[in-house]
Amino acid sequence: MQKKIYAVRHGRTTGLFLSWADCQKQVTGFPGARFKSFTDATEAWKWLNGEEIAAPKKARAPKKSRPSAKAATPTAPLRPDEDQDFVIYTDGSCLCNPDGPGGWAVVARNVATGEVTELADGNSSTTNNRMELLAAIMALRFAPEGTKVALYTDSQYLKNGITKWIAAWKRRGWKKADGQPVLNQSYWVELDKLYHAHDVTFHWVKGHVGVELNERCDQLAKSQAMKYK
Numbered sequence: 001m002q003k004k005i006y007a008v009r010h011g012r013t014t015g016l017f018l019s020w021a022d023c024q025k026q027v028t029g030f031p032g033a034r035f036k037s038f039t040d041a042t043e044a045w046k047w048l049n050g051e052e053i054a055a056p057k058k059a060r061a062p063k064k065s066r067p068s069a070k071a072a073t074p075t076a077p078l079r080p081d082e083d084q085d086f087v088i089y090t091d092g093s094c095l096c097n098p099d100g101p102g103g104w105a106v107v108a109r110n111v112a113t114g115e116v117t118e119l120a121d122g123n124s125s126t127t128n129n130r131m132e133l134l135a136a137i138m139a140l141r142f143a144p145e146g147t148k149v150a151l152y153t154d155s156q157y158l159k160n161g162i163t164k165w166i167a168a169w170k171r172r173g174w175k176k177a178d179g180q181p182v183l184n185q186s187y188w189v190e191l192d193k194l195y196h197a198h199d200v201t202f203h204w205v206k207g208h209v210g211v212e213l214n215e216r217c218d219q220l221a222k223s224q225a226m227k228y229k
Contacts, residue, residue: 003018003039004020004037004038004039005017005018005037005038005039005040005041005044006018006019006020006022006023006035006036006037006038006044007035007036007037007038007044007045007047007048008023008026008027008033008034008035008048009034009035009036009047009048009050010030010032010033010034010035011026011027011030011033011034011035012025012026012027012030013026014026014048015048016041016044016045016048023035027118028219028220028223029120029220029223030118031120032117032118032119033118034115034116034117034118035116036114036115036116037114047115078150078201078203079148079150079201081111081150082111083148084111084148084149084150084201085110085111085112085143085144085147085148085149086108086109086110086111086142086143086147086148086149086150087108087109087111087149087150087152088106088107088108088109088139088142088143088149088150088151088152089106089107089108089151089152089153089205089211089213089214089216089217090104090105090106090107090132090135090136090138090139090151090152090153090158090217091104091105091132091135091153091154091155091207091214091217091218091220091221092104092105092128092129092130092131092132092133092134092135092155092221093105093128093131093218093221093222093224093225094126094127094128094130094131094225095222095225095226095229097127097128098126098127098128099125099126099127100125100126100225101122101123101124101125101126101225101226101227101228101229102122102123102126102127102128102130102131102221102224102225102228103120103121103122103123103131103220103221103222103223103224103225103226103227104120104121104122104131104132104134104135104138104221104224105118105119105120105135105216105217105218105219105220105221105224106118106119106120106135106138106139106142106217107213107216107217107220108139108142108143109213117142118216118220119138119139119142120220120221120223120224121138121224122221122224122225122227122228123228124228129155129157129158129183129184130184130187131221132153132155132157132158133158133184133187133188133191134187135153135217135221136151136153136158136162136191137187137190137191137194139151140191140194140195140197140198140200141194143198145197145198146197146198146199147198147199148198148199148200148201149198149199149200149201150200150201150203151200151201151202151203152203152204152205152213152214153202153203153204153205154204154205154206154207154214155204156204158202159202159203159204161188162188162191162192162195162202163202166188166192169182169188170192174188
């Protein structure tokens, strides 16, 4: 396997790095870090110096008319990552759940350019579920409206809520089946609005099993939570 070269455009130290460990030192916890991996040093230098040529946009077929309400459960196979505009991993953390210090994180890859953007922030008193929801909200705010997004999360609460439960919640006036109010309603309302403004496929990924961008999100979210400890 060809060895990767990591270019850091915005981090503690910018330049080319020969290992992920060295690259990670420059971007971990650095606000707005921007970095990208390459297999060719020349291409890495071009990107680092802002010389890359933007990939041409794919021609899109005319939009078909859609029904007024979006189906909650996908009826077609999930779109592969290479056909997305953005592949985004999100995570939320709370050090003493509930009502403890927490953080959220987003790691977004532009499929056309390969550029990676990291976003993260925290709160002094929150819950894990709120941070998971806020991470997804910030991810979809980052992606331009109308783009195709693959959103990866290790939260079943988040994935099932937006793809399975939310339609019934809205029909019942934001009540659960037992008649109790849906928790975190304001977050769900905002996420639902953003979900319908994009073409999103939600993916669940098991946490803490070595999935690189999921692990990176976990590190960023926890580091934000630690700021309030």
